[in-house]
Amino acid sequence: MAAIKKILMLPGDGIGPEVVEEVRRVMGWMEKRGLISFELEEDLIGGSCIDEYGVPLRSETIGLAKSADAVLLGAVGGPKWDNVAFDVRPEAGLLEMRKELGLFANLRPAVVFDALADSSSLKREVILGLNILIVRELTGGIYFGEPRGVETLPDGGRRGYNTLVYTTDEVHRIGRVGFELALKRNGRLCSVDKANVLECTRMWREEINRIAEDFPSVELSHMLVDNAAMQIVRDPQQFDVIVTTNMFGDILSDAASMATGSLGMLPSASLGSLDNSGNRNALYEPVHGTAPDIAGQGKANPLAMVLSFAMMLRYSFNMDEVADSIEHSVESVLNLGLRTRDIMTEGKTCVSTSAMGDAVIAALEKLYK
Numbered sequence: 298m299a300a301i302k303k304i305l306m307l308p309g310d311g312i313g314p315e316v317v318e319e320v321r322r323v324m325g326w327m328e329k330r331g332l333i334s335f336e337l338e339e340d341l342i343g344g345s346c347i348d349e350y351g352v353p354l355r356s357e358t359i360g361l362a363k364s365a366d367a368v369l370l371g372a373v374g375g376p377k378w379d380n381v382a383f384d385v386r387p388e389a390g391l392l393e394m395r396k397e398l399g400l401f402a403n404l405r406p407a408v409v410f411d412a413l414a415d416s417s418s419l420k421r422e423v424i425l426g427l428n429i430l431i432v433r434e435l436t437g438g439i440y441f442g443e444p445r446g447v448e449t450l451p452d453g454g455r456r457g458y459n460t461l462v463y464t465t466d467e468v469h470r471i472g473r474v475g476f477e478l479a480l481k482r483n484g485r486l487c488s489v490d491k492a493n494v495l496e497c498t499r500m501w502r503e504e505i506n507r508i509a510e511d512f513p514s515v516e517l518s519h520m521l522v523d524n525a526a527m528q529i530v531r532d533p534q535q536f537d538v539i540v541t542t543n544m545f546g547d548i549l550s551d552a553a554s555m556a557t558g559s560l561g562m563l564p565s566a567s568l569g570s571l572d573n574s575g576n577r578n579a580l581y582e583p584v585h586g587t588a589p590d591i592a593g594q595g596k597a598n599p600l601a602m603v604l605s606f607a608m609m610l611r612y613s614f615n616m617d618e619v620a621d622s623i624e625h626s627v628e629s630v631l632n633l634g635l636r637t638r639d640i641m642t643e644g645k646t647c648v649s650t651s652a653m654g655d656a657v658i659a660a661l662e663k664l665y666k
């Protein structure tokens with residue numbers, strides 16, 4: 298009897314529903330194969346929720362998310378809601394969801410598929426086979442530290458300030474996620490800080506060293522953020538897992554992801570703390586937004602969403618084998634020369650969102666024959 302997993306689906310706005318639909322089909326394929334059973338709930342978030350209820354996220358939806366085994370989210374926002382009040386804008390719904398679920402660890406893989414290596418702005422030989430996982434602390438650091446603000450000085454000038462703050466508990470919980478993920482991958486963890494200038498991150502480095510004692514088989518290194526930024530574009534292959542603060546992770550994950558070439562290919566996961574029964578809240582979403590310019594036209598690339606679902610299988614359900622199969626299927630579809638418009642190059646075949654979904658399922662069928 299296959300395990301039953303309760304998933305909250307939040308398609309959101311723009312291309313969100315279109316790409317979520319392709320994951321729903323992959324889920325259906327898995328169920329038909331007897332690999333797993335899903336109990337699916339669906340709800341509104343973002344602009345579509347504002348249209349229906351006047352708010353970007355309802356407390357009922359937060360309740361559903363908390364009781365689900367995992368949340369799958371499309372994307373939120375779009376020009377239609379650009380002029381709504383700041384605190385009820387679509388993105389506020391997503392931020393509130395992350396906060397309510399205590400999602401402190403953001404996982405952003407940067408993987409280069411050989412077939413897309415030429416889409417990168419970096420040289421093919423630098424990025425071929427690239428596979429980095431950036432673990433960004435998501436709920437602390439300078440983005441949330443107090444005091445913060447802008448004040449007017451007696452001379453009429455202004456003074457703006459933010460506070461970089463981390464506690465040992467915050468460093469330990471994100472650090473442990475980094476070590477655990479390194480154990481699941483190639484056993485190497487690089488902690489990125491600015492210990493030569495910022496006391497707070499000197500403390501970060503000391504605490505990471507402290508928890509390293511619990512993970513003797515992980516090879517730990519430390520790197521200053523300015524060097525890390527340089528190394529990500531110079532020699533990204535040297536990294537396996539990178540763990541870092543909120544702001545450094547924000548910047549480095551964007552730099553690393555661009556090495557891979559396309560927004561439509563980038564998945565992400567955000568994880569909360571483990572509870573006593575070993576479960577954690579988790580939300581999986583593509584890095585891209587709602588792409589209003591192509592919404593409703595069948596042009597969206599569903600692969601980032603499909604790869605986010607593979608992360609769900611790997612990190613929430615420990616189904617590494619099926620996650621590997623989905624990733625291999627994506628790779629083989631690309632090797633066949635199929636492309637959505639965003640990754641289209643000369644000599645390849647341009648396909649629609651649903652045709653790309655069909656191809657992924659056909660590739661899965663082939664793997665499981």
Ligand code: NAD
Nearest residue numbers: 372373374375560561585586587588589590591597598639
């Ligand atoms: P975007 O990621 O939506 O689009 C940027 C460009 O990439 C567009 O040309 C778009 O067509 C293309 N693109 C993105 N995803 C694609 C896909 N899967 N397939 C094919 N092409 C794709 O970023 P944007 O234009 O800056 O933002 C549009 C809206 O999305 C805004 O309202 C923004 O606030 C929102 N947004 C939401 C999220 C989120 O929900 N996490 C993230 C980023 C942006």
